[in-house]
Every structure is written in structure tokens, then in C-alpha cells.
Amino acid sequence: MRRLLTLALIAFSAPALAQEVTTYSLDNGMDVVVIEDHRAPVVVHMVWYKVGSADEPVGASGVAHFLEHLLFKATDVLESGEFSAIVAANGGSDNAFTSHDYTAYFQRIAADRLELMMQMESNRMNNLAITEADIETERNVVLEERNQRTENSAGALAREQFVAAQYQNHRYGVPVIGWKHEMEQLSLQDALDFYDLYYSPNNAILVVAGDVAPDEVKALAEQYYGVIPAEENLPERIRPQEPPQRAERRITYTDPRVSQPYLTRSYIAPERDSGAQKEAAALVYLADLLGGSPFSSALGQALQFETQTAVYAGASYNGASLDDSTFAVSVAPSEGVSLSDAEAAMDAAIAAFLAAPIDQDQMESLRTQLRASEVFAKDNVQGIARRYGRALTQGLTIQDVQDWPRILQDVTEADIKAVAAKVLDRNQAVTGWVVANPEEAR
């Protein structure tokens, strides 16, 4: 087994500051974020690439995620599987994840092994040595992953259909894992083309969180990542956007594996934009007020307490997105209640919410919960690291991340009413019914 160079281990002596965040850029354009947490001798080392499945070439859906798998194969100095084996042999764990907007790799390990992680992660940014044999086996693995996550799940297949109907021009309509017929055709060349273009320091963000000192991280980052040349042909990140939606879209997904019929309505909604996060913040409140807690939200009260229309009613919104996001409501009707009646009751509850003033006690309660969630979040430094990685790959800045809690606190009733009026429009939404058989679709 070939090994990397042996390392001189550095013993970090960091000041006892809780979760200071330090940022800088390397000369080749790679951004670095260091989050200090000295409560335990642990470090999380992450590299985030500003490329995800929505950046894939047409016809090669799934290649971003497929490439993520292939990064654990051989490089010029590491054998296939050796990366993870070395991490494990040092008491650490590693993995990776892909979304529409980013691909990220991470290790969690004793803080004094950071240099080894940087050495290996920087090595696989440019020196992957994958073969046709890797492609064949790993393609079967990702097809089984699709089987497990999607093909075996009626709910996941339904969601895939609804999202495809929602985004007709934007690549968010294509599943991250890929369409099965395109995944089956993914080639070595597809993977390498994507890798050569996008896996570059000027398209990457390094996030290091834990028991580390920023100046020492900087020195290591310069040594390992700073020497990799920038990709000159990196394209500007412009993706086809959605045209205005002018008509309501409705889909019924039928699958005998469905046990509980339900409906979802997903509206196109603004995402958090750099320097302009106010609407997104108001949507966070709207989701909570409309369908957060079943006990106090508008949908919960109307459909689960005042009437027994539903066994579940809720709303959700995810503001973390590079392009247009969605705001969704869903209802699972009680035994004996039809989907039509459940949908009518849902629409009535939404209309009543829009017509009434917002309960100020509830607004205050939500503000307190959001403030508390910031305190609880500090207990999980890996979660904080992910927050920065996501934001920086989705068009936000460090400043935006740090402003977000305050922007959330400043949301007013008028902000929520305005964004609700703008977003909750059935002509900009997909309404999906999920049933076991045609008789349930009534």
C-alpha cells in the first residue's frame, strides 16, 4: 500500500475563545472560513465546491453526485479506498454530500490530524486517477442508492414528479441523484469533464471548525491548497431561470405502496439573496405561523384541533438556495375525509390566516424560539460549519450569514403579510395528490 509522506504533527495551542469566526482568501481565489470551538480536541475539515447537480450538462443528470462517489477512488498517490482508510486509521470519519447547488467533502478527526486531512483533500482536488472499472462498479452503487432513496419509496417518487413540474426550465427540476436512464449512461469522460472544470481552488471553499488556531490553519491552507493553480476557464455560474408561471399545475401520483393519502402545495418563493434576506426571513415566520407547531399554527389549529380534518398539517420553507426556492404546505386527511375536502379546508384556513391580524404573542414566541435556536446551535460546531459552507456556495457572504439572526429578529407583521400575499398564489404553485388508487383521488 502506497502511503503519503509522513507528517510532522503540529500541536495547536489556541486561545480559549468560543466560536470566533475568521475568514480570508488564498491568492488562487480559494476562500477559507475558520470557526473556533475549543471545548473538545476535534476538528471538522470541509471542502465545498460551488457546483451541484443544477450545474450539470444536459443529458448527464447525476454526474455531480456520481463524481462525489468517485473521489473516494484512487489518485496519483492514494489507492482506491485509501483516503477513507487513512482517516479511519487516525480515528476519524469522513463522507461527502451533493445538492443542487454544492458538493462537499468532510472529515471529523482529532484536531492535530488537520494537516494530514489537508494534504489528502488537496491532493484529490486535481489528481484523481479513476478507471473504467471504477465507473462500472460505482455506477451500480449509485443506481442502488437511487433504488433505496427513490424507486422503493412512493413518497420520494411523488416528490420527484412534483419538483419536475415546478421547475420547467431550471435544473432544480432534475433530481440530484439523476434520472435513472441517464445515470445508466454516465461515462468516465462525463465524470472527468465535470471534475477538470469545476474542481478548482477558485471554485472551492475551505471550512475548518473546532479546536484550531486561525493563523495556523492559514499557514497550512497556503501550503496545501494555495499552491494549486486557479482554473482559468471556470464559467460564470449562470443557470437557466424559470419563466413566470401563469397557470395552476396539478398532479395526481398513484402508487399502491401509498398507505396514507396526502396532498402538498408547493409555491415558488424567493430565497435568501446576498444583502436582501428580508423576504426570506419573513417566509421563515410565515411557515411557522401557517404550519409549524401543530398546536399553535393556523393549519394545525384549523385542521387538527377545531376540526378533525387531518392527522397531519404543516408548512415548510427552505431559504437556503442559489436560485428560486419553494414554500410548501401539506395535509394528510383523517380517515374518511377526501382529498378534495382536505384541500378546501386547507385553502379556507390559509384565506382566514391572510384575512386576520397576526397574534402578537405568537410573533414574540417565534422570535424567542429563533433566538434560542442560535444558542442551541452553538453546541454543534459541525452544524455551524455547514451553515457557512452552504451559504458561501449559494451566493451569500460571511456578512449575510452573520446578519441573518438579526434580520430574523427584525421581521414585522407587515413583512409577513406582504410576502404571504406575493407567494401564496395558486397560479405559481404545483398541487400534488398522492394516493394508492384512483378511488382515493377524489
Next chain:
Amino acid sequence: MFRYILTICAVVAGTSALAEVEIQQITSAGGINAWVVEEPSIPFTALEIRMRGGASLDVAGKRGAVNLMTALIEEGSGDMDAQAFQKRLEALAASLSFRVSDDIMSISAQFLTENQDEVLALLRQALTQPRFDQDAIDRVRGQIISGIAGDAKSPNRIASAFFDGAAFEGHPYATPIDGTADSVGALTQDDMFEAHRNTLTRDQIYVSAVGDISADALGPLLDELLGGLPAKGPPAIADVDFSLAGGVTVIPFDTPQSVALFGHSGIERDDDDFFAAYILNSILGGSGFESRLMNEVREKRGLTYGIASYLVPKFHTEMWIGQVASGNETIAEAIAVTRDVWSDLAANGVTAEELAVTKTYLTGEYPLRFDGNAKIAGIMVGMQMIGLPPEYVINRNDYIEAVTLDDVKRVAAELLRPDDLHFVVVGQPVGLETTD
């Protein structure tokens, strides 16, 4: 109040990094034991309470009562109905969770320092003055019955229901804790009070607290919080042997990927060979990408996205199980390879290099677990439940290091019995049939 302090330094193998956890062990005036770690740098506390007994204490004919009761603890108490209680909790921005499994009732609380007294008063009310209003019973019952219907169409749930039913026939472990639509449908308010009396009792309590709280303050808080519970619960349920013989059971289900749940009997947590078995399982099918099963079934052959094996020492039985999912056309091969891996380890044990690498991983990974208040609280209460002392945190890596190649070989030969493996396969597997 009896009290002493332990300072624990877990050393990361081969480096100078130290994980330092100062565990204080207290006994309240009312006799409740608890472990505390004072960590005031973030102004909140994670409190973990466990009670032994759990859903296995369901009385005959009332399967699902403890599970429904547990879901109702947060649905009204004292002079508050469900909505009044939850709105108060939301205003205090605390998180309370009540969960139950076969043998354990788990109560988890996280609260800001500024709201500590009010949250604990609310938690006390929920634990000692539940209402079990009929409208709350009916509403939550509807949610649970919807979930039971979902389980009947979930390949993984279908597999585990058959596996448990066949392995533990006649014992509480044989049936899902949710109960059936019929058994849950018949439960009454009286059943809820009975389940509450049986499962939330002071003789079964374990407590840990980590965060912005002092050991001195915790004792009186716990007496106030838990002192109102009954002193004693019903006797523990009987032990049970794993009684599913080797073979294959195919349960037809129209879905593209078959799921397989497999296993045979295992090893008790306090057995002298537990650490040898733990290392062996890590090599066989532990987490991460390095296990033999992951290597043979996924990395080399691309037959699955994931395969893993688990030692499951429960309070009243022990098993060694695993799980894999593969397309209907390839599941037979995945199972054949799994059997081969199992047989090879049973016959030949592990290599010296595998043992060395696994020890380095396990000993290096252990101190990394202690990196958050909520995590440390969870680890500490878990240790208490299986009778481990605080010093275990220091000694645990020595137990791992002490395991020899011969130990692993001997334990593999004794405990891994490929012919006893029973595979429950749900799907439309090609080339697999139910054995007699």
C-alpha cells in the same frame, strides 16, 4: 448530599490531544442519582432522563398503551390542555421530547439558563399531572393508526415485524410497540393512567445533565422534578432467547429493490468477550467504508448502497443482526456474499493488520464523541443504564487495546454461525425462496 469529582482525560492515540470531561456524581436528598458536567460557556443545559421498563411493560391485551401514553405526555397536564401547554413551551423556547422503545422511556430537555425554572416546572407538571384528555387521545391515536398502516407498506418495517415475531414469539419483543389498529383503537383513558403509573417510577430513573447548571443545584431540582412520581413500578419482564433458526423467508412485495434483514443470537453487554465481539463486528460490518461486508458487497461488486451489521445487546436478549438492500435481480448474490464473509470470519478470524487498524480507529474515535453538551449528556445516561461507572470513560480504550488476535479468533468461531443466519427478504427477489 453525597458527591465526588472525577476528572477524566481520554488520550487520543499517539498524540497529545486531550478530551477532558469532569463528571460529578451526585445523589439528591430524595435519593435520585445523577451525573453532571458543568459547562457554562454556552447558556443552556441538556438534561437527559431515562426510565427502565418502557413499552415492554404493556399489560396483556393493551399493546400500544405505553407508546400512546408517551405521545400524550406533552398533550396536556395540570390546568393546561394540549394547546395551552405547547404554547407555553414555545414561549419558553425549550425543547422537550418524550420517546419510548422496548425497554426505555427517554425524556430529553434542552433549555436556556434564563428559562430553567419555568421549563422544569412545566416538565414536572407534564410528568406528574398528565390529563390524558379524551380529545387528545383520539387525535394522537389517529396519527398512530396512520403510522401503523404505513408500516404495513414499508419493506423495512415488514421485514423487522416478521423477524422479531419469529425470533421472540410470546415475548413483548415479538410485536411492534405501536400496537395494532385494533389494540390501539380499543385503548381508554384508564389504560393511559395505568401505563403512566407502570412506566414512570422513581426506582427506574437514570439522570444526566450537561451545561450551564451546577452540581449543587441539580439535586434539589431533581427532587422537585421527579419526587412526585410513584416510588416503585412492576417487576421487570422475563429474558428471552433468540429462537429464529437459520434459513430464508421471502415476503413478496411489489417494489424494485429487495430489503434483507438477517441475524442470529448475539452476546451480552457484560460478557467478558464483549469487546472482542465489538471489534469483530466493527471489522465485519461496522460503520464507515472499511468493513468486510462494505468492501465485498459494495466496493468490489456494486451490489448495494450500504450494508452493515450490529451487535444488539438488549436488556432481555441479545442478537447479532445486519441489513442490506439490493435490486430484485441482485439481492440473491448480495446475500450469498454476506454468507461467505460471515463464514470466512468464523473460520479464519481477522488479520493482525485489520485488528491493529480497527483498534486505532476505535480508540481514536472515542474521545471525539464528547464534543457537545447534548452528546455528552446522552453518553452519560446511556452508561448509567448499562451499569458502567464514570471511570469507564478513562478505561474504555484500555479494554479495546487488551483484545488479542486470539480473542477475536476464538469469539468469531464461537459467535459467528453462518448456518444459523436467518434472512428475511421483502421484495420480489430473483433466485431466492423461503426455506422450510
